[in-house]
Amino acid sequence: MSEQNGQEQVLEKPESQLKEIWYSLCRNKGALIALGIIVFLIFVAIFRDFLMPYDPNYSDMGKAFQRPNSEHWFGTDQLGRDIFSRIIYGTRISLSVGLIAVTFALTVGTVLGSIAGYFGGKVDTVIMRCMDMMLAVPSILLAITFMAALGKGIDKAIIAIGLVSIPEYARIVRGSILSIKESDYVQAAKVIGNNDMTIIFKHILPNVLSSLIVRATLGISTAVLDTAALGFLGLGVQPPIAEWGDMLGRARGFIFSAPYTLIFPGMAISLTVLAFNMLGDGLRDALDPKSRNK
Amino acid sequence: MMLEVKNLTTEFKQKKGTVRAVNNVSFSVAPGEILAIVGESGSGKSVTSLSIMGLTPGKVSGEILFHGEDLRKKSVKEMQDIRGDKISMIFQEPMTSLNPVHRIKDQLCETIIRHMDLSKEDALKRAIEMLTLVGIPSPEKRINDYPHQMSGGMRQRVMIAMALSCHPELLIADEPTTALDVTIQAQIMELIYQLREKLNMGVILITHDLGVVAESADRVIVMYCGRVLEEASVVDLFANPKHPYTKGLLASIPRIDDQQERLYMIRGMVPNLADMPAGCSFSDRCDFCMDKCRQKMPKLKEVDGRAVRCFLYHDEEEETE
Amino acid sequence: MAEVLVEVKNLSKHFAAETDFLGRPTSVLKAVDNLSLTIYKQEALGLVGESGCGKTTVGKLITNLYQPTNGTILFEGKDLTKLSAKERRSYARDIQLIFQDPYASLNPRMTVGDIIAEPIKINKLLPANKVEERVNYLLNCVGLANHHRNRYPHEFSGGQRQRVGIARALAVEPKLIVCDEPVSALDVSIQAQVLNLLDDLKDEFGLTYLFIAHGLNVVKHISDRVGVMYLGQLVELADKEELYQNPMHPYTKALLSAIPNIDPTVKKQRIILSGDVPSPIDPPDYCHFCGRCYQKKDNCDALASPQLKEVKPGHFVACHLYE
Numbered sequence: 001m002s003e004q005n006g007q008e009q010v011l012e013k014p015e016s017q018l019k020e021i022w023y024s025l026c027r028n029k030g031a032l033i034a035l036g037i038i039v040f041l042i043f044v045a046i047f048r049d050f051l052m053p054y055d056p057n058y059s060d061m062g063k064a065f066q067r068p069n070s071e072h073w074f075g076t077d078q079l080g081r082d083i084f085s086r087i088i089y090g091t092r093i094s095l096s097v098g099l100i101a102v103t104f105a106l107t108v109g110t111v112l113g114s115i116a117g118y119f120g121g122k123v124d125t126v127i128m129r130c131m132d133m134m135l136a137v138p139s140i141l142l143a144i145t146f147m148a149a150l151g152k153g154i155d156k157a158i159i160a161i162g163l164v165s166i167p168e169y170a171r172i173v174r175g176s177i178l179s180i181k182e183s184d185y186v187q188a189a190k191v192i193g194n195n196d197m198t199i200i201f202k203h204i205l206p207n208v209l210s211s212l213i214v215r216a217t218l219g220i221s222t223a224v225l226d227t228a229a230l231g232f233l234g235l236g237v238q239p240p241i242a243e244w245g246d247m248l249g250r251a252r253g254f255i256f257s258a259p260y261t262l263i264f265p266g267m268a269i270s271l272t273v274l275a276f277n278m279l280g281d282g283l284r285d286a287l288d289p290k291s292r293n294k
Numbered sequence: 295m296m297l298e299v300k301n302l303t304t305e306f307k308q309k310k311g312t313v314r315a316v317n318n319v320s321f322s323v324a325p326g327e328i329l330a331i332v333g334e335s336g337s338g339k340s341v342t343s344l345s346i347m348g349l350t351p352g353k354v355s356g357e358i359l360f361h362g363e364d365l366r367k368k369s370v371k372e373m374q375d376i377r378g379d380k381i382s383m384i385f386q387e388p389m390t391s392l393n394p395v396h397r398i399k400d401q402l403c404e405t406i407i408r409h410m411d412l413s414k415e416d417a418l419k420r421a422i423e424m425l426t427l428v429g430i431p432s433p434e435k436r437i438n439d440y441p442h443q444m445s446g447g448m449r450q451r452v453m454i455a456m457a458l459s460c461h462p463e464l465l466i467a468d469e470p471t472t473a474l475d476v477t478i479q480a481q482i483m484e485l486i487y488q489l490r491e492k493l494n495m496g497v498i499l500i501t502h503d504l505g506v507v508a509e510s511a512d513r514v515i516v517m518y519c520g521r522v523l524e525e526a527s528v529v530d531l532f533a534n535p536k537h538p539y540t541k542g543l544l545a546s547i548p549r550i551d552d553q554q555e556r557l558y559m560i561r562g563m564v565p566n567l568a569d570m571p572a573g574c575s576f577s578d579r580c581d582f583c584m585d586k587c588r589q590k591m592p593k594l595k596e597v598d599g600r601a602v603r604c605f606l607y608h609d610e611e612e613e614t615e
Numbered sequence: 616m617a618e619v620l621v622e623v624k625n626l627s628k629h630f631a632a633e634t635d636f637l638g639r640p641t642s643v644l645k646a647v648d649n650l651s652l653t654i655y656k657q658e659a660l661g662l663v664g665e666s667g668c669g670k671t672t673v674g675k676l677i678t679n680l681y682q683p684t685n686g687t688i689l690f691e692g693k694d695l696t697k698l699s700a701k702e703r704r705s706y707a708r709d710i711q712l713i714f715q716d717p718y719a720s721l722n723p724r725m726t727v728g729d730i731i732a733e734p735i736k737i738n739k740l741l742p743a744n745k746v747e748e749r750v751n752y753l754l755n756c757v758g759l760a761n762h763h764r765n766r767y768p769h770e771f772s773g774g775q776r777q778r779v780g781i782a783r784a785l786a787v788e789p790k791l792i793v794c795d796e797p798v799s800a801l802d803v804s805i806q807a808q809v810l811n812l813l814d815d816l817k818d819e820f821g822l823t824y825l826f827i828a829h830g831l832n833v834v835k836h837i838s839d840r841v842g843v844m845y846l847g848q849l850v851e852l853a854d855k856e857e858l859y860q861n862p863m864h865p866y867t868k869a870l871l872s873a874i875p876n877i878d879p880t881v882k883k884q885r886i887i888l889s890g891d892v893p894s895p896i897d898p899p900d901y902c903h904f905c906g907r908c909y910q911k912k913d914n915c916d917a918l919a920s921p922q923l924k925e926v927k928p929g930h931f932v933a934c935h936l937y938e
Contacts, residue, residue, distance in 0.1 A: 017726075184720035188780070191678050191712045192734035192787060193704045206724045289724060289767040334802035445892070446666075475665035475829065477888045480873035484887060502803060505875030528879045546807035548836035550859065550874055557811050557836065560804040563772050 031282020037275035045092035054082040086242035098220035104162035109169025117177030131167035157236035217280035221273035330511035338520035382457035386469035447478035526600035626686035648847035661838030711784035715796035717776035721768040728764030774805035
């Protein structure tokens, strides 16, 4: 009955999917470099106390605004604090703000968006109207409102930032689900007896991933900057604690006289965002069997 | 001969190297003649038509003589004047071939004004005339419709009206009825048939539907993997197909008039253009394959007033360039 | 004839075509309108009609992808429309669906092996260590090789994907397979392969088919009986030989005459229908075919829509001409 049986001898490839994804990721140089940077950042975040040459909060007004030199690699800021040490110190805060806030928003947004898109009808209307209301208010204003309710502190700031970015993810997920839910393979999944949850998690969400990953990696940068804005308003990180966004915000005034106070924290943020973004792109390709095998 | 295509070859650059979508294809069309190009997906039939129109991104070589002038030597501007004026084309998908944001009127008149140098009023008159010709009821009203207000059959009629509005000498119809229902397909084919008689235009009908070919074409070219495998008059081809591929195709169609217990199957699949078997491109699937077929590509040679590319009928092989 | 497998009675599916601001329908699309038919065990019942006639909706109603607006679907005597969601899932196993578009019906992120194994695992048909063996067996049944198991759908051609779809449907040992235009997206030479495969599987597994298609020659090849649908209604139903040799409904006649003949020497007398298939939104109360009918009597649009009537043994027609 089969005309392909002649090829039966062709060797099978019993590789596991995880391995395949990993191999594909390794073939993507950009993603590998990005992964290296992220591992390095995590290393710095964990071992920051051993890496800092100076106390990040030790202020010596006499040494204010020193250009980068052999003693202070990245120079000193307006209060004479060592910028290099402050950046190392801030790594842990900024990284966790970005990751936790995005993970939180991603999870809640995906669940809400899935429910809205898949079940439709009144559920959809209620959820998406709430999301629209949140989107209608400027996100920083909304975050301030949440902070007012939750209280001050970096942990509260993370929650507030996570909360305000939920609607974006919910929208993306809902939109993709609306189109994928009508596709034949989802119908096929229903016919063979899957229940709704399996269909959402196994058949629909993996196909939404690509758009979600790109958005999430960009979301990390927004989260870092939003934390800075909250800190600036006295709601997030409390001075003198070093945090990248906060450093950037406070150095704003010295952009011409002492650009290095601005450049280095800015570079730290850009590098982090870039790394996550490139890793995200690589992951997206690696997770998609179509582009994986090329 | 109105159109003569000689040794047409179209190549596309791909990552793994160049792929020949159309390979050394020659044919001609006379005024008032319907030439059908038949083939499965990947046979190169659509690329052939796009190459004639100068609309393919691939590298085209060979000669495309239209009234003795080589279309490939025309400038971009000259080709634009020929397209839609002397040579028109209708596509498979009537849903996407019309611009959804413009009224039928504007799209039709635009073509007419561009090619016929008429005033707006005259162009509108001509547009209504054309819609009447293709059988759209109350054309004065329907001409103000947007494409989405029309059904698929109606839109295909509008496409034909647009293609015919400047009295082309040659109409290329690329799967004109594939997206339509049977009863609508009958209407459209009837229409093309009548119009070619009325306007004495040549038609290249590109299709995979052998039924449509049998009903309307005068001559048939069977294409497979970019090459012509057989060329014959429609009566000869259906009464006495020569190439094993043509035979297989005809035998594999379920017949409406008698009952086959089992359908004939052509084994395997159409090979990938980037990974063709050595020798005859059909050799892997052929029931009559000989040793020679796996090494050499037979030539398309005239046998009994028709052409066939198969070693069963002659010994000549194609020279490799 | 043999035992009844499915009995569909007065089945209707209406969609709201337009709604007012409170979400109440203002016009109704009657995709399937008061349709009754019977499918016998181990037969292949063909369903033909043009786009928009509701044939696909019938398929989706029987496979429980849609809830009917009205009517009952009896499967082995049990009313599917009255089951709870859980009961329905267990019944769903017995009725499988093969889709038209082999490119859209397979999840692009799952390997072919996983796609075929999924229904077995969900329904817990076999212990985990037996699943692979079964998947290999199914792959061989549909003419694919074991090593295809680890490939992804995009690595396959249209015909091969359709084979994967068929293997997935077979995996749960269904009693009825609804084939929704299974070959219309395939090339001619591949169509024959898939049709023969479906034929073989039917005998091998004792399957029953509801074969939905617009190609009358394809339906004729595979079916035992054929029903013709027009705008949500069944207008004619008969044994295949009878229907194709002796069509009674004016629409069936026109449909049959519209098929291009493969023999160029025979010029058929054509009945060319005027106009397009009308929209199924708010159809008239009288015969739906009235607007395009060339044998219309004067009072056709005054009478109520004709009911399906047995004119000859086994030959049903819904037309005032035969009343």
